[in-house]
Amino acid sequence: MNGKLAGWITGFAGRLLFEWAIWVPAWLLLTIGHGQESRLLSLAAVPACWAIGLALMRLRPPWQLLATILFMIAVAAGAAAIDIHEASIGIWLAVVAWRGKYANITAGQFGIGFAVACAGVFVATGYDAAEKYRFGFIVVAIVWLAVWLIAWNRSLVSQAGLDSKIATRAVRKESRKYAFLFVALALIAFGLTISHALDWMRLPQVDIGSSRTDDIVPPTPREPAQGLPFKVDEDYRPNPIWDILFWIITVFSLFLLWKFFVWMWRDRKWSWQAIKDALRSLFMRDRREEKLPYVEERRSLAKEKRKSRWSGLFQRQSRGPDWVQLNNGQKVRRLYADAVAAGLTSGYPHAANLTPAESLESLERWRAEQAEPKSGNRAAYWRWFAGVRLALLRMYEQARYSPHGIEEHQVADLIERHPERDKLR
Amino acid sequence: MTAILWIVFVLLVIYQLQRIVFRKFGLRAVAYDRAFSTDKLFAGETLWLSETIANRKRLPIPWLRVETLMPAQLVFKNEEADTSINRGDRLQNHASLFSIPAYTEIVRKHEVLCPERGCYAVSSYTMSMGDMIGIQAKSETRTQTSEIVVYPKVTAFADLPLSARKYVYSVRSMLSPIREDHYHVSGVRPYRDGDSFRLINWNATAKTGELLVHKRESMCDNDLHLLINAELLDHANNRRVTKEQFEQALSYAASAAHYIIAGGGKAGLLFNGAVNGYADTVYRLPTKAGAAHLDAILEAMARFEPVTRLGMSYLLKRLIDERTRGLNYLFVTGFIDEEQEELVRQLRLNGNSVELLLLYKEAA
Numbered sequence: 176m177n178g179k180l181a182g183w184i185t186g187f188a189g190r191l192l193f194e195w196a197i198w199v200p201a202w203l204l205l206t207i208g209h210g211q212e213s214r215l216l217s218l219a220a221v222p223a224c225w226a227i228g229l230a231l232m233r234l235r236p237p238w239q240l241l242a243t244i245l246f247m248i249a250v251a252a253g254a255a256a257i258d259i260h261e262a263s264i265g266i267w268l269a270v271v272a273w274r275g276k277y278a279n280i281t282a283g284q285f286g287i288g289f290a291v292a293c294a295g296v297f298v299a300t301g302y303d304a305a306e307k308y309r310f311g312f313i314v315v316a317i318v319w320l321a322v323w324l325i326a327w328n329r330s331l332v333s334q335a336g337l338d339s340k341i342a343t344r345a346v347r348k349e350s351r352k353y354a355f356l357f358v359a360l361a362l363i364a365f366g367l368t369i370s371h372a373l374d375w376m377r378l379p380q381v382d383i384g385s386s387r388t389d390d391i392v393p394p395t396p397r398e399p400a401q402g403l404p405f406k407v408d409e410d411y412r413p414n415p416i417w418d419i420l421f422w423i424i425t426v427f428s429l430f431l432l433w434k435f436f437v438w439m440w441r442d443r444k445w446s447w448q449a450i451k452d453a454l455r456s457l458f459m460r461d462r463r464e465e466k467l468p469y470v471e472e473r474r475s476l477a478k479e480k481r482k483s484r485w486s487g488l489f490q491r492q493s494r495g496p497d498w499v500q501l502n503n504g505q506k507v508r509r510l511y512a513d514a515v516a517a518g519l520t521s522g523y524p525h526a527a528n529l530t531p532a533e534s535l536e537s538l539e540r541w542r543a544e545q546a547e548p549k550s551g552n553r554a555a556y557w558r559w560f561a562g563v564r565l566a567l568l569r570m571y572e573q574a575r576y577s578p579h580g581i582e583e584h585q586v587a588d589l590i591e592r593h594p595e596r597d598k599l600r
Numbered sequence: 601m602t603a604i605l606w607i608v609f610v611l612l613v614i615y616q617l618q619r620i621v622f623r624k625f626g627l628r629a630v631a632y633d634r635a636f637s638t639d640k641l642f643a644g645e646t647l648w649l650s651e652t653i654a655n656r657k658r659l660p661i662p663w664l665r666v667e668t669l670m671p672a673q674l675v676f677k678n679e680e681a682d683t684s685i686n687r688g689d690r691l692q693n694h695a696s697l698f699s700i701p702a703y704t705e706i707v708r709k710h711e712v713l714c715p716e717r718g719c720y721a722v723s724s725y726t727m728s729m730g731d732m733i734g735i736q737a738k739s740e741t742r743t744q745t746s747e748i749v750v751y752p753k754v755t756a757f758a759d760l761p762l763s764a765r766k767y768v769y770s771v772r773s774m775l776s777p778i779r780e781d782h783y784h785v786s787g788v789r790p791y792r793d794g795d796s797f798r799l800i801n802w803n804a805t806a807k808t809g810e811l812l813v814h815k816r817e818s819m820c821d822n823d824l825h826l827l828i829n830a831e832l833l834d835h836a837n838n839r840r841v842t843k844e845q846f847e848q849a850l851s852y853a854a855s856a857a858h859y860i861i862a863g864g865g866k867a868g869l870l871f872n873g874a875v876n877g878y879a880d881t882v883y884r885l886p887t888k889a890g891a892a893h894l895d896a897i898l899e900a901m902a903r904f905e906p907v908t909r910l911g912m913s914y915l916l917k918r919l920i921d922e923r924t925r926g927l928n929y930l931f932v933t934g935f936i937d938e939e940q941e942e943l944v945r946q947l948r949l950n951g952n953s954v955e956l957l958l959l960y961k962e963a964a
Contacts, residue, residue: 297601313603317604330734331730331735335697336697337695341697343697346698350730350734354732357614372603372606470709471708471709472707474705476654476655
């Protein structure tokens with residue numbers, strides 16, 4: 176068995192689980208009062224009917240429709256034949272079988288789950304035996320609604336991408352965050368207001384005053400109606416052909432099952448390993464990098480936020496744009512300007528007529544003659560300056576006078592030992 | 601049931617509120633810029649289309665789609681067939697989908713191949729955005745024009761047909777027009793250092809008192825005039841040249857012009873077809889040297905269309921009537937009829953050299 180088949184089995188199992196999850200409220204309601212075995216049997220029948228419906232949908236038309244309808248009738252009629260009170264379960268399983276045409280889980284399928292849960296709440300409200308399930312159904316309905324919105328968001332983003340691959344995984348993931356936020360806000364608002372809503376939406380008790388209820392005579396209990404005098408044929412025996420058919424189908428099913436196990440056993444090592452890998456990949460996804468047809472870069476504009484009139488009142492205004500807004504050439508020129516400014520604040524007598532090379536050289540010579548600065552940061556700065564003076568000069572001249580650009584790694588090398596390099600990145 | 605009705609009600613209210621917010625403020629402070637890495641390139645080369653979108657506000661945008669109608673001749677590399685949406689023969693709808701957080705700028709670069717020459721303009725784009733659920737909230741169209749000019753492909757000189765290659769090579773190798781080596785004497789001029797004494801015109805010198813020599817014309821100068829015929833169909837002889845052959849002809853002409861100008865010579869252009877953005881019947885560029893003039897020739901060729909404005913025979917007659925001499929013509933045409941052959945012969949008799957580069961190939 177290869178990984179593809181294991182993946183298919185895992186996907187199929189997931190789809191069965193989803194279908195079962197949709198019908199849990201209906202199953203609980205329809206099997207009220209049934210025995211444990213009967214309940215489990217009808218529970219197992221849900222995925223079985225769906226799987227058979229899916230298999231019948233693989234036939235070519237018109238056999239597809241014909242076979243599905245026949246199967247649905249057989250299921251409903253079979254359940255009614257076993258016990259007329261089970262007809263509702265039969266009809267329900269027939270509907271499940273018809274749903275075999277929906278092989279993929281789309282956004283609308285989540286709406287079906289919500290609708291079934293709402294129907295369950297509605298029925299449980301008016302049915303005392305199902306009262307214990309009502310709260311659970313309400314929770315299930317809310318969960319289906321939330322999941323439906325998330326699934327709907329996915330399909331809407333795909334539509335926004337015009338159903339082509341321009342809706343990349345990154346875009347879908349980002350967009351889904353907002354859908355989650357929407358659902359979270361709605362649930363918070365719901366949680367805060369539900370108690371008021373329940374009070375507000377409760378129907379007022381109407382006191383009709385002195386109603387003559389005492390005059391009303393309750394009805395007398397009647398004797399149970401007798402069954403109709405049908406003629407019962409005590410010698411009736413079912414046709415033996417049904418027994419023969421039953422055994423033929425049973426033997427054939429066992430034969431198929433045996434063949435399947437033999438097939439699985441032959442590749443047991445790979446089969447089980449592939450299934451384990453598929454399950455592991457499902458839960459511990461190590462997604463491959465999505466191949467994008469473009470190159471994308473992002474940068475934050477937070478620092479370019481428009482300042483309010485009060486924002487700069489008590490803060491020193493920075494000169495010029497921030498470091499991250501500068502290109503590589505501008506960064507080098509900023510470093511040169513900062514070096515000259517640092518010298519000026521320390522008392523360096525800068526002469527405007529000097530070339531950049533002469534300026535930096537005279538700055539370094541002047542610095543060497545001065546006493547060691549008291550501030551450790553300042554001392555570290557001048558040590559850095561002494562180490563990169565020639566490189567800084569070369570890059571400054573290139574940035575200022577040359578048509579060739581400065582590379583990012585050159586700037587990174589220059590500021591590697593800068594005392595404030597964390598601010599410069 | 602009350603709880604379910606209430607949750608649905610709350611969802612609807614919150615949905616409406618956020619929808620109002622996104623419709624009102626969604627596309628505010630959203631800037632989109634589209635730029636090509638170069639606006640001029642050769643056919644077969646690639647460039648980068650850079651899309652920059654910036655959201656300069658606190659409100660994020662769950663999804664934003666930018667659609668542009670652009671020429672189908674711009675081929676987006678690295679994109680699979682199903683991402684090329686509605687690609688027709690002339691236009692294609694290119695769409696990009698973004699999800700932009702607050703105060704964020706996204707730059708996306710697409711590699712675009714330009715296999716065909718021409719002038720391509722991209723003018724407007726439509727931005728559509730969605731709300732938190734994903735339903736489209738707002739859409740608006742904005743205008744921004746970008747244009748690129750794709751020159752005809754300049755092939756290697758060795759790829760030119762042999763006869764044309766030899767001719768262009770000989771034109772480029774011609775000596776400077778300063779050299780007077782023609783037998784025809786066209787006047788007199790003052791003596792220059794280096795002139796042979798045999799050239800002295802003694803009569804003129806005696807009359808004027810100044811040393812004068814015979815002025816001879818040069819045999820030819822190394823200027824090349826490209827004469828391109830836009831006719832693709834010869835009705836008389838039922839011959840047709842395909843559009844691909846016409847493109848190849850432009851490629852040859854561009855290669856010849858490039859070769860001449862790169863060698864220091866001059867090139868000019870004459871075209872009898874329609875030119876995008878030019879109203880006259882005949883497009884004419886005088887011979888000049890220099891890279892700027894080469895760019896002008898290539899840009900003009902990018903706008904050529906194989907639609908005849910003036911029959912080639914009439915154009916040849918015009919050239920004959922101009923009575924120019926000593927010019928080198930490279931005549932690129934699909935086919936030539938008897939009348940045109942006679943006109944070419946007259947051009948040659950006038951002292952010009954004409955080389956034919958025929959495109960039509962007889963079916964084997």
